[in-house]
Amino acid sequence: MIRWAEDSLSVAGVQLSMVKGGSGRPLVIFHDELGYPGWMTWNESLAHDHTLYIPLQPGFGKTPRLDWVRNYRDLAGFYSQVVREMKLDPVDAIGFSAGGFIAAEMAAADPRIFSRMVLVAPMGVKPASGEIKDIFPITIRTHLRSTVADPAGTPEFTKLYGGEMTPAQFEAFEDARAETARLGWEPYMHDPALPHLLRGNKTPTLLVWGSRDTVVPRGCIDGYQQALAGAQVGVIENVGHRPEIENSAEFERIVTRFLTA
């Protein structure tokens, strides 16, 4: 078992809650729009040769909400301050879904902030075809179920969300949904300027996508690939929006290969 802990750091003008664990080269993780789900198999695996830094997004229940942060570019600016103040840059990063949107905005504003960037089913660009699933006019349960291709066949999904949802869990989800709406309601979970701002960006990038993702369509991956010439694409077959828990072995393999290349 790798040791990890959640701490509160005074950084970028706030008390930022952050999960830190593992040892080795720093790796910053930006969790998705549902919040940090906990230390999973893939965390454990990557933490063998990386120190994982997982900031808990302001407004998601632990880190206080920042009133001035009103869109994903603002949030990216805040996280860039965090990375710089912690003297982590240039650093490797992984962003999941809306977390991928955050990482891409950071890279767009500061092309040298990341040494390598993994965007897993990233939101943030308007897909040329298909639509990013509207996660707001559906219940939490429906939303959660739509994130994986086979809920019953995904043990870590069952571990996270099996059983009755407690009022505390419900509240945490509502915090996450509220803050995500605050930042990404309109335009819906994308920034029309982002593909333009990424043009010419040389950050080595891996785009990971599950072939049965119903939340982020392939069109988003295509959009990123067009903007980031040279970005690699890793498609994981038969998984949905959360390949890191649906097929963690394959996820770890392609991410580790990219990060250690």
Next chain:
Amino acid sequence: MKVGYFTERPARWVPEEAILRNGGHFGVSNSYFDRERAAEDYNYFIDENLYAEELGFDIVALNEHHGNPFCMGSVMNVEAGILARLTKKARILLIGNPLPVIKHPLRMAEELAEIDLISRGRLITGWVRGAGSEQFFNNANPAYNRELFEEAHDFIVQAWTRPGPWRYEGKHFHYRHVNPWALPYQKPHPPMWIPGVISPETVKWCAEHNYPYFGLGTSLGPTCDLWEYYADEAAKHGFQAGPENFGYVMPTFVAETEERAQELGKGFLFGGGQNSFARVEHTLPPGYNSKDAIRRMAKQPQGSWLGVSGDKLRGHSEEEEIDPEEIRRKLIPGYQKAQKALQLIIGSPKSVIPKLKAIMSTLRPGALIIFSVQGPVSNEDRQISMKLIAQEVIPALKEHAKAIDLPDALERAPGSVKLRAGVSRVPVSDRGPLKELGLT
């Protein structure tokens, strides 16, 4: 006490099955929209409000909803403008304009000023946050709903009271040139009465602003609690709350006989009853409710008017199989239960009077708004109900109001009864009548 008339102007011709299969009114396809019947009804409902005035109702009340056959009033200010011209003495109450979803407070200030001018000062304007579904319909960010509400309200009051031109740079609204030429007829501005469905945050805001709060058919016990909370907050601001601070909107239908009233009153169940306004996933968009409200709702055992139970919140209603017949069957016991709990008042004039009096004695409202029946009830039956209420029920209610002293907000200004330092406030509701009816 003032008595008002209110109807949602329901689209009575939409097939009920379409609403039941949709799991609620919001989201039913507008392919069902019938232009001819709608044209007929928009005109009819104007006439119905004129009839209410003719019958002696003190107030005609309007509201609006969006994308929803539950209520055909999508742009209430248009109807209010017409009523401003055609009515003579009734106050025109708007319950209310959904500020966060309209997102243009300067335009709102202008529209309402014109209505007040045309009516020569008979407008009572109210504000709402807009139903959850309306945040989706209007693409209004629900996470900023309350901020938008408060900022829009503050701006409108300024636009009506501060000589222009001036510049406004707010958080959500920005105007280079604020100088609305049309200002309200009433000085400094029309009264504001605020409707709600058991939101302590809104009640607190009302108490801070001396605005009367109107319960929209809310359960009586929790409404008493909320009234007392208002009074606590009012006391912090140095005044004793009273009937002038409260109003209540009561779904009511009356016919000549008990049997006929019970049959036609089932119109309130049309499309699924009181919780069929919108499906749960459209009722509470993210960030729409405060954290405290979310905590309360997550633990709530049962839904209420426009409310949602904790179970439903965590559930997945959009995946459920819908059997219209089963829903209809289940609604009947709920119909009886709602009447027993005085959530629906249905009957002959003789049978409804004591019930309405019990509500008045309990909640002590300065204004009672009669909310007419939903569903496919004919114009004639609707008007019979109105006439019986006006001629046989309201006189008894007004007499009762006098006996138990229920001044309204137009007779006694909200906030005008000051509390002397060191003097405790007195209760503003009375659960005694509820106990007598076994409703505590």
